[in-house]
Amino acid sequence: MAIEIRQFPCLKDNYGFLIRDRSSGLTASIDTPDAAEINRQLDNAGWRLTHILNTHWHPDHAGGNIALKKKWGCEIIGPRAEADKIPSIDCEVGDDDIVNLGRSEAKVFDTPGHTLGHIIYHFADDGAAFVGDTVFALGCGRLCEGTPAQMWNSLQKIIALPPETKLYCAHEYTQANAKFALSIDPENKNLKERANEIDKMRLANKPTVPTVLSLELETNPFLRAGNEQLQNAINMNNAGAVESFAKIRALKDVF
Incomplete structure (x- = not known):
């Protein structure tokens, strides 16, 4: 795999994910549920945070943005459709955009339903998709903002991924x-x-x-x-x- 993935529990039932491009050492946090725990994990691994990849604006996904950016000076990438709600966002992305992390790249998919601007990140070469709150193991996100039709359409994008794709969901539900x-x-x-x-x-x-x-x-x-x-x-x-x-x-x- 081109990326190394470090997964850890935080808050009540969230998972945090740190991903590191092996070739460059560039390291991203998928969402920022708990800045203090993310910093502990970075210290334990000896990694330096260079990027944050937000999936949506909810506080248990973007609440640590400001604290982590202040400490690390990292670039924050997030959904274009929720840019006004993503703290300290630097780069806005949406459907079919490519996010580069060293030699690793992720394709962005718009997956509205849980929120109207939710996105996911698919690292095709690594067979990994970071799906936020769009889909869970045996579940899917509540429709906090979107409609059933929007969420069903979003799920079709995930269904169309290769069947061996690992889905990194944000909660232990x-x-x-x-x-x-x-x-x-x-x-x-x-x-x-x-x-x-x-x-x-x-x-x-x-x-x-x-x-x-x-x-x-x-x-x-x-x-x-x-x-x-x-x-x-x-x-x-x-x-x-x-x-x-x-x-x-x-x-x-x-x-």
């Missing part, structure tokens, strides 16, 4: 997501097996992130909204994928 998924997709054998494995992982205090896209395509109800069996289970027979997705999201919101 998987065990709760599994319980919901089983409530609406109880006949999914792959899901039942995965839920059992997740319980074992969490009991051992192991992270369930990153996940792999191929696994999500088999078990994540939000990515399976067009599946006929799942549509029947939620009484959305003959409905479109967007309508079924909206029903699944509404059910999860009150689960």
Whole structure:
């Protein structure tokens, strides 16, 4: 891999990610949920922060921008559509833009839904996508600002990535997501097996992130909204994928 990834828990249920281009030593923080913990991780690794790549404006994703920029003088890159909400942003990016980190590069995708300007970063050569709050292991982000149609369209961009892509989600929500998924997709054998494995992982205090896209395509109800069996289970027979997705999201919101 061209990039080295350091993952760590912070705040209540967030994950922080530091990525380092091996050839140049340039180092980025994917979002800034906890500046103090990010600094501790940098010190432990002996890395110097040169970039911040924000996915969206929420405080648990951009709240550490100012403190980290003050300490490191790093360049802050973030969504063009939320530039007015991203603290100390230097570079605005959006759909199909390329972000370079030394010899490593990430393609940016606009993924509105959780927020209207949410973006993700796909490092194709490393098979890694940093997806913020657009998709979670067995879940997806709440529609804080966007519509079901917007989020479904955003998820299609993730579904179209290579199936072996590792998805680095920003929160440890998987065990709760599994319980919901089983409530609406109880006949999914792959899901039942995965839920059992997740319980074992969490009991051992192991992270369930990153996940792999191929696994999500088999078990994540939000990515399976067009599946006929799942549509029947939620009484959305003959409905479109967007309508079924909206029903699944509404059910999860009150689960």
